[in-house]
Amino acid sequence: MLLRQQPRSCTNSTDTGLTAFPRSSRVARWTQDPGACGVTCGPHQWASSDLGLRAAPSTSTPRASRPTNLLLRAATAALAPTSSPVLDVGELDAGSAVLQWACQGWEGPELDDDEDGPAGPDSSTSSSSGGSSSSGGAQLRLAVGVRDLGGGRGRGLVALRDVAPGETLLSVSMERVFCSEPESELHWSAEMGLRLLKARHASQQQQQQQQQQQQHKLQGRKVAAVDWGVWIRSLPAAVRTPLEYGEAELGTLDRYTAAEVAAMQQCVQDCFEALQPELEALGCGWADFMWAVQVFHSRCFFEPTSGRHMTVPGVDMANHTHTPTAGVRIVHPMSQGWDATAEIAEPPPPEPSRFTLVAGEAGIRCGEEVTISYGTWPSEAFLLLFGFVPSPCPGEALTLFRDAEEVVCWCMDQQHGGRSGGEGQREEEEEDDDDEEEEAEARIATALEQVAAALSAPQLAADTEAAAVDLADFTNLVVTPQGVDGRLEPLLAAAAAAVRGQGETAAPAAGMPAAEARQLLVARLRERAAEFGDGVGGVGGAGLHEPAVAAFRASKRAVAEAALNSLTGAAA
Numbered sequence: 001m002l003l004r005q006q007p008r009s010c011t012n013s014t015d016t017g018l019t020a021f022p023r024s025s026r027v028a029r030w031t032q033d034p035g036a037c038g039v040t041c042g043p044h045q046w047a048s049s050d051l052g053l054r055a056a057p058s059t060s061t062p063r064a065s066r067p068t069n070l071l072l073r074a075a076t077a078a079l080a081p082t083s084s085p086v087l088d089v090g091e092l093d094a095g096s097a098v099l100q101w102a103c104q105g106w107e108g109p110e111l112d113d114d115e116d117g118p119a120g121p122d123s124s125t126s127s128s129s130g131g132s133s134s135s136g137g138a139q140l141r142l143a144v145g146v147r148d149l150g151g152g153r154g155r156g157l158v159a160l161r162d163v164a165p166g167e168t169l170l171s172v173s174m175e176r177v178f179c180s181e182p183e184s185e186l187h188w189s190a191e192m193g194l195r196l197l198k199a200r201h202a203s204q205q206q207q208q209q210q211q212q213q214q215q216h217k218l219q220g221r222k223v224a225a226v227d228w229g230v231w232i233r234s235l236p237a238a239v240r241t242p243l244e245y246g247e248a249e250l251g252t253l254d255r256y257t258a259a260e261v262a263a264m265q266q267c268v269q270d271c272f273e274a275l276q277p278e279l280e281a282l283g284c285g286w287a288d289f290m291w292a293v294q295v296f297h298s299r300c301f302f303e304p305t306s307g308r309h310m311t312v313p314g315v316d317m318a319n320h321t322h323t324p325t326a327g328v329r330i331v332h333p334m335s336q337g338w339d340a341t342a343e344i345a346e347p348p349p350p351e352p353s354r355f356t357l358v359a360g361e362a363g364i365r366c367g368e369e370v371t372i373s374y375g376t377w378p379s380e381a382f383l384l385l386f387g388f389v390p391s392p393c394p395g396e397a398l399t400l401f402r403d404a405e406e407v408v409c410w411c412m413d414q415q416h417g418g419r420s421g422g423e424g425q426r427e428e429e430e431e432d433d434d435d436e437e438e439e440a441e442a443r444i445a446t447a448l449e450q451v452a453a454a455l456s457a458p459q460l461a462a463d464t465e466a467a468a469v470d471l472a473d474f475t476n477l478v479v480t481p482q483g484v485d486g487r488l489e490p491l492l493a494a495a496a497a498a499v500r501g502q503g504e505t506a507a508p509a510a511g512m513p514a515a516e517a518r519q520l521l522v523a524r525l526r527e528r529a530a531e532f533g534d535g536v537g538g539v540g541g542a543g544l545h546e547p548a549v550a551a552f553r554a555s556k557r558a559v560a561e562a563a564l565n566s567l568t569g570a571a572a
Contacts, residue, residue, distance in 0.1 A: 095146035100139060102176055102231065103142065108142070109140075109168055143159060144160060144170065149369065156369050159368050164359065164363055169370060170356065172313060172354060173352045178192065178313070179308045180192050189293045193296060194289075194292070202227075203232060231313040239387065241297055242383060244294075245265075245546075249546050268290070271293075272286060299316040301328070312328075315357050315372075320371065321371040321390070322394050324360060324373045325359065325360050325364050326371065327360060330355055330356070374386065377395045396480065396556075396558075398556055400479060401488075403471075403474060404491060405448060407495045408447045411492070412443070446498075456469040479559060479560070481562060493514070493517035496516070496517070532556045
C-alpha cells in the first residue's frame with residue numbers, strides 16, 4: 001500500500017518510518033512509537049510516525065499477463081467517439097522536460113499494451129510496462145504534460161489527449177526515484193535533504209565541467225548513472241510549511257498543533273546543527289537546508305514494506321483532490337524463471353521496479369488536470385507537511401483529549417475550579433515543591449486505576465475471563481463530521497466519578513448518569529471550539545493572515561460547531 005505522509009497527530013496508515021535525531025535528544029518523543037499520536041477518527045488510529053507519503057492507497061503489483069482489451073477499447077471509443085482532441089503543446093510548462101527525463105527506459109503509453117490497443121486497466125502490471133527498449137534520447141509520446149494552472153494555483157499535470165480508464169500515464173524507474181535510507185539515524189527528511197543538496201552541488205559542478213570541456217574541446221568525463229539536475233531545476237524555488245512559522249502564526253494554532261510544530265522545528269534545528277559541517281562544505285546554509293527538508297515534506301510518498309520515503313520526479317507534480325482522476329502503484333518485474341535461465345546462460349539483468357501513475361476508472365478528458373489523493377487525513381496533516389488545507393477535508397477530526405490521563409486531569413480541573421493539580425494547573429505550577437507534585441501525580445495515578453476498573457466492570461460481569469480494559473487503548477479521542485468517538489462519554493463518566501471519589505468498583509453509569517457525562521462532553525467541546533473562534537489570533541492577530549492557518553481554523557471550527565449542534569441543538 002502506498003500512503004501519503006502525515007504528522008504525528010494524524011493518520012489512517014501503517015507508516016512507522018519516522019525516526020528522531022538524535023535519538024536521545026529533546027525531540028526523542030518524535031519517534032517510531034505509534035502511541036505518540038494526537039487523534040483518532042472513530043475506530044481508526046493515526047500514528048505519529050506517519051510522516052510518510054502521498055497518494056491514495058494502492059497496491060504494489062508484480063507484472064503479469066494482461067486480460068483482453070476488448071472492453072477497454074469500447075470504453076476508449078465511448079470517451080472519444082470520433083477523434084481525440086490534443087492539447088496545444090505551446091501551453092505546456094518547461095517542467096514537462098522532467099517527465100521525459102523521469103520516464104527514460106519506459107516504452108511509453110503507445111507501446112504499453114498489445115500492439116493495436118491503448119493501455120488497459122492492468123497496464124501497469126504488464127510485462128512490457130517497464131521495458132527498457134527506448135533510447136536515452138528518444139522522445140516519448142506522453143499522455144500528460146506540465147502546465148501553469150492559473151489563478152495562483154501553480155503548476156500541475158494535465159492530459160494532452162483523452163485518456164482511457166486505467167491507462168498508464170507515467171512510469172518512472174525506481175532508479176530515478178529519490179528514496180530515503182531507512183537505516184539512517186537522521187530524521188528521514190533531513191537525510192534526504194542533505195543528499196538533495198549534494199546532488200544539486202554535483203549537478204552544478206557537472207554543468208560547469210561540461211561548459212569548460214566544450215570551450216576547450218576536451219574529452220568529457222563519464223557522467224554519473226543518474227544526474228538529478230533536470231529534476232532539481234524543476235523544483236519550486238520556495239516551499240512554505242509550518243517549519244517557517246513564527247510567534248504570530250503559532251499563536252493562532254491550538255496547543256496540540258502548536259506543540260507538533262514546535263517539535264518539528266526543534267527536530268530540524270537539531271539535524272541542521274549535526275549536519276552543519278557537511279552543509280558548509282557544499283556552500284549551503286540554514287535557508288538551503290530548510291528548502292530541501294520542506295521539498296520532501298511536501299512531495300514524499302511512503303512505502304511501508306521497505307520503510308522508505310520516496311519522491312517521484314514527474315509524479316510529484318500531481319496536485320491533491322479528494323476526488324482524484326488518477327492513482328499510483330509500484331510495479332515489480334516478474335522474476336519467475338530467472339534463476340533457471342541463469343544456470344544455462346547469463347541472462348540480461350532484471351528490469352528495475354517502476355513507480356507508475358495510472359488514470360482512474362472514469363478516464364481523463366483532454367485538457368483536464370491529472371490529480372491524485374494525498375490521503376484522507378485531518379487538516380493538521382495537510383497543514384504541517386504540505387502547507388495547505390484542502391476544502392473540503394473529508395478526513396477532518398477535532399481532538400478533544402490526547403489520552404485517558406488528560407481526561408482525568410481535565411475532570412480534576414472541572415471538579416475543583418481549576419485548582420486541582422490537573423494538567424492546566426500543573427503546567428502553571430512547574431516550580432511547585434516536589435512533595436506537591438508527587439501528591440498530584442499520586443492522585444492522578446489512583447484515579448486512572450479507578451477509571452480502568454470502572455470501564456472493565458461491565459465486561460468482567462458478563463465474562464469473568466474477559467481481559468480488563470487497557471487505558472492505552474483510550475488515545476486520540478476526537479469528534480469528526482461523522483460523529484463523536486464512542487469512547488468519550490464512558491471515559492468521561494468514569495473519570496469524573498473517580499475524581500469525586502465514586503465509581504471505585506461500579507460501572508460508569510452507576511458513578512455518573514449519562515446526562516452528566518454528556519454535559520462534560522459538551523463543556524470540553526465548547527472549550528475546544530473557542531480556541532478556533534473568530535476573535536482568537538496570534539500576536540496582534542497577524543497569524544490569521546496566513547491562508548493555510550485561516551483554512552485550518554475554519555475547518556476545525558466547522559467540525560466543533562457541527563458536533564455541538566448535534567449534541568445540543570445549538571452551535572458554539
